[in-house]
């Protein structure tokens with residue numbers, strides 16, 4: 087694992103992502119190292135020529151820059167934290183960039199949306215509970231996905247505990263099942279475990295253009311049934327037509343507020 091420092095001249099970047107009009111990423115790269123991560127093919131990451139999941143750049147003077155920008159930029163509506171990295175890197179303890187950034191957002195009363203698959207966010211309830219526009223997405227999945235495709239993420243059990251803690255404390259938390267892999271993600275099990283612990287569940291379908299598909303293919307070489315669904319447009323589309331209805335039917339038992347994110351196959355292949 088390589089930890090490197092990077093000089094930057096700004097902390098916030100404008101974005102067209104609907105969740106917020108600015109993004110904040112204090113790290114570049116990610117030590118969680120998910121095979122399905124789309125960020126590994128970003129230009130800036132490709133230029134490093136480093137193995138995905140084995141390096142992270144820590145942005146120097148990030149918090150100082152952020153404070154200056156929060157004082158001077160007047161059109162910030164909401165900030166998306168972690169659009170291209172896991173914000174709770176395992177070295178966050180050492181650098182404290184995320185929690186210091188959140189404390190600044192609180193100071194300037196700027197709401198945020200945070201995306202994470204680590205449970206640490208639940209340790210900072212007193213810092214994050216300042217706006218009803220704050221929104222926290224925590225990724226969950228079947229444990230097999232973590233074991234197969236995520237190098238350094240925390241067990242699902244711990245993420246679910248974090249979701250529950252935020253939910254009990256009345257924070258806006260969403261259990262984000264992503265990416266959902268056909269025949270591997272067990273929706274019955276996840277719905278059952280989440281019962282009473284959250285009210286919103288969003289589901290994102292895995293698509294073969296997400297991340298390093300040749301590596302994923304190798305890891306699934308004994309699961310031709312899954313590869314057949316992923317690699318054939320018609321099977322993929324009909325799988326999701328049926329699966330969506332099936333999930334909605336199962337959800338009648340649980341009543342989660344559900345949303346699906348299923349990318350059009352043609353927009354990739």
Ligand code: SF4
Nearest residue numbers: 116118119120123172
């Ligand atoms: S944790 Fe998020 S940013 Fe990091 S590798 Fe996984 S998907 Fe990518």
